[in-house]
Amino acid sequence: MSFVFRLPDIGEGLDEAEIVEWLVRPGETVVRDQPLVEVLTDKASSELPSPVAGVILALGGAEGERLRVGDVLIEIDDGSVDEPGAPHAPRSDSPGSATLPASERPAPEHPAPERPTPELPAPERPLSGARPKASPATRKLAREQSIDLATVTGTGPGGRITAADLDASTTESPAAPAPLPSVDSTLGQIAPGRHPLRGVRGVIARNMVQSWSEIPHIHTFDELDASLLLDLRTRMQDIGRQVTPLAVAIVASCRALRRFPLVNACIESGDDGDEIVVHERVNLGVAVATDDGLIVPVLHDADRLDVFTATAAVAELAERARSGSLAAADHRGATFTVTNYGSLGGRWATPIIPPGQAAILGMGRIADRPVVVDGVVVARPLLPYVIGADHRLVDGDLLEAFKRSIVDDLTEPLRLLVGR
Amino acid sequence: MARPTDEQRREMLVDMVTARVQSQRIFNLQRQGRVGTMAPVDGHEATIVGAAHALDTDHDWVLPQYREPIALRRYGPEMLEHVMLYNIGHPAGGHIPAPIRVLPYQISLATQIPHAVGLAWGLTLQDDPGVVLVFFGDGSSSEGDFYEAGNLAGVLGAPVIFLCVNNQWAISTPVHLQTAAESFAAKAAAFGFPGIQIDGNDVDAVYDAVQTARTRALAGKGPTLIEAVVYRLGPHTTADDPTRYVPAEDLEAARRSDPIKRLRTELETAGLWDDDVQAEVEEAALAALDAALEKARSTPLAPDAMLDHCYTTDTQRLARQRAGLLAEAGPGGSAR
C-alpha cells in the first residue's frame, strides 16, 4: 500500500544528506518525477523527484535534519497492493538490491563445489606414489629423528604424513610395561660411549617420563584361580573353537570399564586447567610380543567383542604386528591396556600406564601353585595379575571393585558367555 | 550544401525531444537511487541527432563517448535497451547486438579515437563501404590519444569523421584553460586534413557537415575534423554541481539557444509540429524508457556472470574461481 522511498546515494559515495526544504506535504497528491524535497550533500544541493505517483503519507524527517543513505525519506501511498510477506522490500529498489531470477545464459549445472569460497587451495591430490607428502615442519622433524618418510604411513588428508604419524611409526609401545625376555641376539647390544637419545628410543623415553612424572601409580597384586579359565579353553578346543585367557581378560576388562567409566578415562591439562576426560569408546591396547620386542596395538571398540571374536581379533592383530603390517591408527586411541607378559614368563610386574589412560592390567604366567582348599594344600593353576591405576582418579575402593569385576569374570568365565 | 528534408527534420526533432525527455527521466532515476552516475544530454541533441541522421546506419559506425548513446535512437530500439542495462549497472549493458554498428559507452576519455581510426582502416581493407564517426569532447581533445589517432588517420587517409562536441566545459574546466589553440577545429592542421567549426545547435549545419565529411571519406579523400559548438545546459554528470563554476548569465544565454526550442520553433512555423505532437512524442519516449527499464531490471543475472567473456574459454584458474563462486552462491544461487 505504500511505497517507501529511501534516501539514495546520489553523489558517488555519499552517506548522508541534510533535508533543506520539503516541497510536498502529507496528504498531498503527487505525480511521478514531481520534486519532493531539496537535500544538501557535501557535493551539491539536489531536488529528489518522486519515483511514483500517489498521496504523500509521511515525511521521513524535519527540515534541517540529516538522514543517512538508506533511511526512509518519504512514504507514498501509490495504490498498489501489498505483497504478502514482503511489504516494502521489493518496492524500494536500487541497483544493488535487485535479486534477479534465472540466468543470462543457460543455467550451469551447479558443478559440485570443490571449495566453499572462491579459489581456496585445491583439494589435496592423493599421493601419486612417487614421494611421500608431509609439511615442511614434519619433514624437519623426520630429519631430526632420522626417520625415512618412505617408511611411515600417512594418516593425514590425502595420505599426508603428520607429526603424529612420525610418533606412531617410532613408538613400539607408549609405555613398555615390563622388561622383556627375548631370544634376539641384538637385545641390549650397544657400543660404549655417548649416543644421542632420539628416534625410537627417544620417543619411548619421552613417553615413559611423561607417564612416570604425571600419573601417580598405585598397583594391586594378586593371583586368581585359573582352573575354570583353562577348562573353558580346553572344552572350546574340543568343539573346534578358540578361546584364550587373554581374550577372556579383554572381555572382562571391557565389562569392568563399562561398569566403572571413571577408569576408562584420563586427566588432561587444558587452557582452563586440568580436566577429567572420560572416553566414550573402550579401546584396548594389547601388548604383543614380536621379534623386535613388545608392541601394543589397539583393539578399537573392544567392548563389542565376545570371547570368540576377541580371540580372533587378538590373533589377527598379533599376526599383523609380527609381519609389520600395522597401520598408524592401530597404535592410537587406547583407553586401557592389557599386557600379557606372562606369555613370555614372569609373575609380578609394575606396569606403567600409558599417557591418556587411567589403568592397566598385567597378567603373568599361569602356573600350578599350592593353595589351601578346605583346609588342604592342593595344586591349582594360578594366574598372577596386577592392576595399575592412576591414583588421581582411582581410589582404593574403586580399584578394588574394578579388580573384583575382572577377577570374578576370569575366575568363572561362563559369566561372560551368558552376560551378553 | 546537403540539406535534410522536412521529413528528416521532423524525425530529427522526434529523436531530439525523445533524447531530452529520456535523459531527464534517467537523471531522476539516479536521484531515486535506481541507476548509477549518468551524463545528461541537454544541449547536445542537435549535434548527436543531426550527425546520426547524416549517416547510413547499415554501414557507418558510431563510436560514442558517454553522453551520446541516449540520442542514437536512429540506430535502433536496441540502443535504449543498451542504455538502460548499462545505467542499472548490469553486465549485459556492454553488449550491443550485431549488426548494430555502435560501440558501447567509453569511460576512458579519448581512447575510442584510435579505435575509430583502426576501425575505419579495417573497413577499407575489407572494401566495406562505411565510415566511422567518433564523438569526443573538448576535454578529450587534450588527451594524447586524440593527437596520435588524428595523426595516424591523416597518414592512412582513413574514412573517419572526428566529431568534437565542444560544449565549453570539461567538468569545471572552461575551454580557454583546455587549449590555447584558436579552435579545436584548427588542430586538424597538425594532422593534415580539414577541420571545420560549426554551430552544433543547428541540425542543418550538423547534417551538412557530417554528410560532406562522409562523402569525402567514401571518395577516398580521408578524414575530417568537425568541431560542433554547443553549450552544456545541464551538469557534467549527476555527481556534478555546475552552479559552483558556470556563470549564471552564460547559462541563461545558452538556454535561449536551446537546440530543441530552435528546431521546434522552425517546425511549428512550417506547420510540422504542435503541442499535441510534442505531448505524444514525450509520452511515447517515457513509455519506451519505462519499458526498457523494466526489461533491463528483469534481465537475468547468473551468479557467475561477472566471470564471463574475459577469455573465449576460462583459463584453469578462472574455471576454479567460477566453481568457487558458484559454490558460494549455493544451489539455485541468486546474484549477490
Next chain:
Amino acid sequence: MTELNMLEAINETLHAEMARDDRVVVLGQDIAHNGGVFRATEGLLEKFGERRVVDMPLAEGAIAGASVGLAVAGLVPVAEIQFLGFAYQAMHQIAGQIARLRYRTRGRFDPAITIRAPFGGGVRTPELHSDSLEGQLANVPGLKIVVPATAADAKGLLASSIRDPDPVMFLEPLRGYRGIRDDVPDGEHLVPLGSARTARPGGDAVVIAWSHQVELACRASDRLAEEGLSVRVLDLRCLVPLDLAAIAEAVDACGRVVVTEESPRTGGFGGEVVATIVEESFWSLEAPVVRVSGFDVPYPVGMVEDRYLPDEDRIAAAVRHVLDMA
C-alpha cells in the same frame, strides 16, 4: 626439421600465418620497408603488400588503439611494439581497452590481437629497451602472456597466438633472437597456449623459468650434473594461462624449487609462481622455494648489466641452496 634461430622462426611463422589467413594485418614501427629493426618482419611487405604490412607513425598508443578498431572490423592485427619497455606508452590501450574488449562487449567482438615485443637483457641496450614487464601484464585479466624460450616454440607459440581469438602479448627474448638456435619442425607447427615443457629432466630439484632464463637454467643444471646432481628445468612457455598441472607435477616429483626471472623481484611473476606452489604443492616441499631475479632497481646501464642479470652462477647457487649444500 630445420635448425633456425628464434628470429628466423618468428619470421617464418609470420609469413605462414599471413599466407594462411587474409585477415592478418601486421603493423608497427619500421616493420614494412625495413623489415623490422631486428628483421623479424623481413620480406612480408614484398610478399603481402602495403595494405597488410603497414609502417605506423611513432605512436605506441595509436598502434595498440588502432588494433582495437581493426579487431572490431573483424581483422587479425599482429602489432609490434619495438621494445617491451615502450609498451608503457600504450598501457592505457593494452590494459584498459584491448584486454577488456571482449569482456566489455560480452563477447560481441574477438580481440584477436597479438602484440609482439622483444625484451630482456644481456645485449647492452639503452634505457627501457630491456625491461621485463611480464609481471605487470599478467595482472591484467583478459590478456594472455606468452614467453617462448626456443626457436621451435617461438614458431609454435606464435602461430597459436595469432590464431587465438583472445589478445596475446608475445614477448621475445632479445638475447634469444640470434643466440638461441634449435631444430624447428617444418610445415605447420602449433604449440597450445597454457602448456609448459620440461626443458631438462631431473629429480633432485627443479628450476622453473621462462624466456631466456630457460637456457641459462639448463646450462647451470648441466654444470651441476657434473657434481652428480639431477636438476630438472621447467619452461613455463606461457604465464597466462599458467600450466598449473605441470608446476605441481614438477614440484611433487622434486620437492625443491628455484624460480628464476630477469624481472625485479618485487611484484615479478616469480612471486605468482611461488604462491601457486604454496597453494598447490605445499605438502611436497622439502625446502623453501628460492627466487633468483633482477634487483629491485630500474634496469641498469650497460656497464653493470651483467651484475644485475641472473646468470648460471646465481641459478646454480640457488639450486645448491635448496639442496642444503650451500
